[in-house]
Amino acid sequence: MPQQNYPITITTTDSVYTVNSPEDVPYLPDSVQKIIKDFTATDSTAYVKEEPAYVTPAYEVSPAFITGALLLLIIIILKAKAALRQIDAERIAAEKAEANETYIPHCLIYKGAEIEFSKAEVHSVCTKYNPFYNKLNAHQQDEFIRRLGEFIYRKNFYIMSSKGYREMPVLIAAAAIQISFGLADFLFPHFSRIIIHPEEYIAYDPLRILVGNVQGRSISISWKHFLDDYLNPTDGKNVGLHEMAHALQVQHIFQQQDFESEFKKDYENYDRIDDEILLAERHTGTTLFDENALSNANEFWATCIELFFEKPQQLQQQYPHLYSSIGTVLNQDTAAM
Ligand SMILES: [Zn+2]
Structure with missing residues (x-):
């Protein structure tokens, strides 16, 4: 926009002129007078190069359009959230599958690889509670503790209670080491979890x-x-040995079906004997085995192991073939300990 109020400043290539009023104009050089004349005579609008105004079209946005857009936005957000949840669930499931773990709520978890027991601590706990350990000589006890440490290292212990005890992993591992003590394989690798309930559970x-x-x-x-x-x-009852017997059976018989192991060969020999014991128990009325033991072959095996460790002399006396066949499977002679 040109300035028509005085003073006016005119700048030429070699001078600057300040014009304070129209009376000054006649005293200026002709070229400058011409500039001022052109400048003041012309309608100011002629100097204004107005940019064409950009007129924003006034769109009419209806309430229905706004509602529709909002609904669409909400649907997009919900779908995105569902997709994220799905991705998250799949990730968690994949991690669990990878870790080969099942989520167990409300329990303490002792990870075997993270808990440490001194040799003296294991010795003290086993001496107090495990009679089999007490029958071993010092050299065997060292081996027992070494095996027990390796077993614990490879298992996770889930304690279904707010309170756990350090004796729990030690003594449960001791039951596994006890029944496998004559075997080269004592790690029960098929089993990664030991779940400890405070008492009976559903x-x-x-x-x-x-x-x-x-x-x-x-x-x-x-x-x-x-x-x-x-x-x-x-008394011939030991749930720890009973369950470890089932676990040993699963590990060596059911999980290694096409593997012709020494264990499997010896187990098949034992398995041929159990039928005659079933008949003898049923017909002579002897009650070394309870009803649960006589209900099926797996329970019979687990009960045999309980008797082998808790009533070895009686088992040997009553069923010598059975006793020796179990002794061959486990490579142990508990009656002689
Ligand atoms: Zn059982």
């Missing part, structure tokens, strides 16, 4: 109350019954 499908069971990759035991059975070592 199992589903079928619904039942248990003190111990072996399922999938888990060995579950009621701690109350486990301890009671170890504190009473000659």
Whole structure:
């Protein structure tokens, strides 16, 4: 916009002129007077190069359009959230599958690789609770503790209670080491989890109350019954040994079906004998084996192991072939200990 109010400043290539009023104009050089004349005579609008105004079209936005847009936005957000949740669920499932773990709520977890026990601590706990350990010589006890440490290192212990004890992993591992002590393989690699319930627990499908069971990759035991059975070592009842016997059977017989192991060969020999024991128990009325033991071959095996460790002389006396066949499978002679 040109300035028509005085003073006016005119700048030429070699001078600057300040014009304070129209009276000054006649005293200026002709070329400058011409500039001023052109400048002041012309309508100011002629100097204004107005940019064409950009007129924003006034769109009419209807409320229905706004509502529709909002709904669309909400749907997009919800779908994005669902997609993220799905991705997250798949990631968690994949991690669990990778870790080969099942999520167990409300429990303490002792990761075997992260808990440390001194040799003196293991010795003290085993001496107090495990009669088999007490029958071993010093050299065998060293081997027992070494195996026990390796076993614990490879397992995770899930304690279904707010309170756990360091004796739990030690003594449950000791039961596994006890029954496998004559074998080269003592790690039960099929099983990654030991689940310890404070007492009897409910199992589903079928619904039942248990003190111990072996399922999938888990060995579950009621701690109350486990301890009671170890504190009473000659009654032929020991849930720890019973479940470890099932686990050993799963590990060596069911999981290694096409592997012709020494264990499997010896087990098949033992398995040929159990039928005659079933008949003898049923017909002579002797009651070394309970009803559960006589209900099926797997329970018979687990009970045999309990008797082998808790009533070895009686088992040997009553069923010498059975005793020796179990001794061959486990490579142990408990009656002679
Ligand atoms: Zn059983």
